[in-house]
Amino acid sequence: MKNKVPIPSLERLCSIYHILEQLEKNGTEKVSSAQLGKELCVNAYSVRKDISYFGEIGNCRAGYEVSRLKEHLKVNLGFDIARTICVVGLGRLGCAILDYGLLPESDFSIVAGFDSNINKLETIHTDIPLYPAHEIVTVVKRKKIELGVMAVPGDAAAETARRLSDGGVRGIVNFSPAVIKSQNNVFIRNMDLVGEFRILSVLTN
Amino acid sequence: MKNKVPIPSLERLCSIYHILEQLEKNGTEKVSSAQLGKELCVNAYSVRKDISYFGEIGNCRAGYEVSRLKEHLKVNLGFDIARTICVVGLGRLGCAILDYGLLPESDFSIVAGFDSNINKLETIHTDIPLYPAHEIVTVVKRKKIELGVMAVPGDAAAETARRLSDGGVRGIVNFSPAVIKSQNNVFIRNMDLVGEFRILSVLTN
């Protein structure tokens, strides 16, 4: 059933989930598809269709109950299952992520950091265990790490992706500018800043 | 003519441009749509269609000439025009971007940084001029800044986006987890790490 939901819908549903978290914090109890659509800059039809991929949940007169819908999405999107993450490349960006990632509110936990420079590992102050990059495969296997973040230079990207895949991660967030070839059904999400600038540059021509 | 190119194609073309830069560095002179497709994990048809949105450029026997195609895309994607960028939010991530963004190889230049904490501005060592966040509108207008990066906490995101829009930027890269409502035809690109984890989490269920 999960396979039938289009990826753009899944992306919107993740955003909807975030909005619901905010609404719940504010104490808002009810929300309509029109309101959600306004927040997301999409129309209400899309919101309703996206939500209904996971079955009926709304109330026809009063819209959606915020906390109920949030829990509903949480279960169906699998956010109730904790995920383990590792970060490869501990430059400024990688270290910022190590810190950032410890936020307790999400069900993600960073359980390992890697860098090819062994001397650098000594100088980083964190509670997260750090390892040299050549141990990626064994550590990822041993700890059953599910997701990886790559904050390495472009020329190290292909090798890093291969190691993460060989270790058995199921998804990679790639901050390097390199285009990564997916292997072993690993999902890749690219977060390339210069790439994003370029796309914006084209869109605003 | 630009409006007719689908956004997914533009995204792929940006990746193709990056691959061409790499190929040129290696001294590779020719490349076929099949090779490019392999690098991008898409089929050759897509590559050819994407490229042909900007007219004929390939050679029917020998494929594409790397440097010629690169220049062709550069002009058509508008990468030959330099762009000015500002960074809002000078925490660890924002500062990492300030440094990172000075790479001379791209035609983007970071020309201003902003933070709401005036004391923090004193402590940051950079050649880029820094300003308090309440001056965003005036500085963006005066320097005609075209693109903005938001590395602010979620609760400051809406206000920051409004200021950047009022100043006249055409596009925003949003690193905050908040969902940003676009105003004044400003294009938004979201780079939310937890959001990406969530999407990967769903895809790998």
Place this chain on the structure above:
DNA sequence: ATTTGTGAACCAATTCACAGCG
């Protein structure tokens, strides 16, 4: 003999219109 460029066919996603329900 290969490899590009492109109209046509196909498939996926969004938008719509309206039935159903409180």
Place this chain on the structure above:
DNA sequence: CGCTGTGAATTGGTTCACAAAT
């Protein structure tokens, strides 16, 4: 009556098949 849920229509993008070029 207002709002959800959903089949139907429409739009948009990808894949394909083949003509054109060298």
